[in-house]
Amino acid sequence: MQDPIFSDSTLAILGRPKTAGQDSAAAQLEDEVVCLYEKFRNRLLRYLLSLGLNAHDGEEVIQETFLALFQHLKRGKSRENLQGWIFRVAHNLGLKQCGRNLRRSRRWVAAGDGVAEAQPDSSPNPEEQLVNGERRERLLAVLDALSEQDRWCLNLRLEGLRYREISRVLGMSLGAVSISLTRSFARLARADRR
């Protein structure tokens, strides 16, 4: 009789019937991922909204990110700097979604359909604008005028990522992160002084 393709030891790990231990390990991992979700969800969603996604697409990207995290951890891959990992995956998926939305909106425009879907959510109400006044508008105008990369850097920093983490998320050098943030803060400080 031929040998089985997988050794008994491999099967012992991979193919054994589900046991109470396995149930509990899977449940533990699910709990851990949900805990991480609770910890990061708001920061990630803010970041994704700042990329230009609407809340629905942002939520979907975050779901995809944490399903990927679940697989990542289940395969026993590195747990080093999970924050950076989570933001990197969400950033990449977010950009992909932005691209889809852009293509879609271009097509609607070209077709003269007039459907203005996938736009960022509506702007704040008039009362809020009155309260926050000109300063707020100035800062928002500066944020809008930043280059895409400067805005990504700034938003990641404002969500608490360290330079090293930002450099990994965006694939930039540490020096480039520092220069980008300096450029942004210099503009914001100037706008704030006016």
Add this chain to the structure above:
Amino acid sequence: MAEERAHLSDRDLVDALHSELAAGAISAVNSHLSECRTCRDRMTRFQLAMTETEDVRRTELDARMPAIAASRALLRSRLAEQSRGAFDWLRGLRWWSQAWPRYSTGVLSAVLLAIAVLGLRSIAPINSGGNRSPVTVAPLPALTPGATVAVSRQDLCGEDSARRSAYIPASLQREVFREYGIANAPPDAYEVDYLITPELGGATNIRNLWPEPYYNTVWNAHVKDQLEQRLHAMVCSSEIDLSTAQREIATDWVSAYKKYFHTDRPLALFRDRLFGQLTQDGKLAHFVLRGLDDHVDPGAEYSDFQQYRHVLVEGRATPIIGEAEQRT
């Protein structure tokens, strides 16, 4: 000029503000700051700009964030499904490993025969990108357990039953989205769907309604529509009784689909998940099998898709134009 050079650079100040100075520079920067009022003022301005930007940004963005409860529940259900999926795969692997020595010749012959009959081209799309597990979005039983009205088989299958009203008032649809914590749902992303369709006696009641995604899931609204039609036909031809159909679709419609279509995957998977981009002259220039991450080269024309006369282009049925043999 010499005095200007003596001041700290903006970059030093911003790095110091974020505690990101190189170890060797920390003491020099701190010492300069303690002696230079100009640089301290500049530092304060940076700090103020950061605090205010953070504040403005949060106010702006937090107002657009839906509550976490529904999305967390959805994640839990997706994670549980992934765990189950992995286990099924492992069980299959174990069986296959043990059975292989006995059945290898027969299995190989069957596979080769199947390839010869079907042709490699027709199965190519199935294999491509298939290493990613599909995601099912199920209604949350706590929110959508299903609800029915009292009807008989004759009511559902009689001549004047033709189309039982499936109309869901917009206010009720909004309530469903709110219940599931979905804000500003794009109109082509979800269908507020009946868990038990009216054609099977389902009630227009919030307990029988849920936001079902059209896309991003394999088991989506289009697939469920197929099951509904199938079950309705089976009920009307007395192949299955009404209460069984209602129970099965309400309990686990995906399992019901697999059972009644004798398949593990939606029959129209590729048609439903094929997206494309139109060029200005109306040709389909770019295919994307969304969810499977299988991007096809822009501009290329693929005979694999010839069997489908229409594809869904971001939710709209669009004819495939300019079919040709795939060039490799």
